Amino acid sequence: MRTLLWTLVVLALLAVGADRAADWWAEREVATRLAASQDLGSTPDVDIAGFPFLTQALAREFGEVSATAEDVVVRSGDGELRLARLRVTFTDVTTDRDVSRFAAGRGRAVTTISYGELGRLTGLDVTYVGEGRVRGSREVTVAGQDFDPGVTVRPRLTEGAVRFVDAAAEGSLPPAVTAVVQAAFDVDLPVDGLPYDVRPESLSATTSGLRLVLVGRDLSYAG
Template sequence: MRALRILLIIAIVLGGIFVAVDRIAVNIAESKAADKIQSSQRLSSSPDVDIKGFPFLTQVLAKELDEVDVSLSGVTATAGGHSVNVTEVTAELYAVRIDSSFSSVVAGRGEGAANISYADLSKAAPKGATVGYAGAERAAKGQVKVSGPLTDLLEGQGVALPSAVKALLQGRTVSAYSTVALNGSGAVQLRAEALPKLPVPGFDQRLRKAVDYDLKIEGMPSSIKLDKVTASETGLRFSGKGTDVRLAG
């Protein structure tokens, strides 16, 4: 009985040592993976990497991790020819293939999400247009508010306004609620449900061109295809899925 008790104590001690060694190893691996991802993706700051699953060491021996969660910051993308900040970039990666030095990190499949603020979306909007929050009810329908001075919107579309017409329209602001969607190529489409009738005939179509536009966002991981966009109080949130998502190597 005493021998059994001693064996049990030894097993508990060894088990505790194994758990401690396993956790130390995973912390080192997370730091190393973060450095590789930062270098590979050319990020301005180190990402947060969380390697899931236990034990970690057996996953390393198999050279495949069950799940790795990554949070990125310092990400920029190009939208409408303008550099925009991408915030709250997260990725959940599964069946992650690695090598011993973490110089190669490739996930069999992954899910990602990111936010772009209304301020950055406005930078990429047509001249004179500002994109903003449309309120909780309309945001739930995937709508945003697009507004701007009427003269700026028209002149942004190359419309030469005679002095008399410009004086008539001066000070008038146009606001429209636009539905946001993704097309097949991953570009963001903004389409206004209705526009106010202009007091000057012939400019309605030009105004719609200033309000309805497509926004191609480039610089995101190419292996994750964006398939959903939702409107929130702070901006648009994009999400998507992909296979063979390469973060390093």
């Protein structure tokens, strides 16, 4: 009886080990193919949810797969938007036998545009001031006099781009002074060309940056 018990334990451990090894291989394979098909600067960290893995693999159907990429660059025209991290969660996933094709019924991505990145793009010192508004400031010299004007704006998602609206100048500085800062916010940040064919759904200003949620349906990638 003891011998049979130990045999069953060993077989169970081998089965679990084989399952985890197959899961590891599949995650690496999906990550490599997504990096190539989505033109990512680095290989994403892929996690295939659910256990056991092998039963899902045999059916070639997976309930949930997530991919997290670091240092994602979105190029548009002559400019680029840098995202420190982009995480996408796929549901209702199917693949072919060698994982060369990856399809998902739905994808939901979350990323944050940092205030440091907004500062790089606008030339301003950008901070969050609450109630969905952000503040930009910079030193301005007008008629030989130095000023440090501040302007608050509200980020808005419009036609696949982040825009800044409802500008309000702080204090009672001359319009020519605050206009310099306000003009710096007159930029569009295209977010309609992010990887994975996901499209912007919502935008919110938070203490850590502009949180962007994107979604896509009936997605398919070939690596």
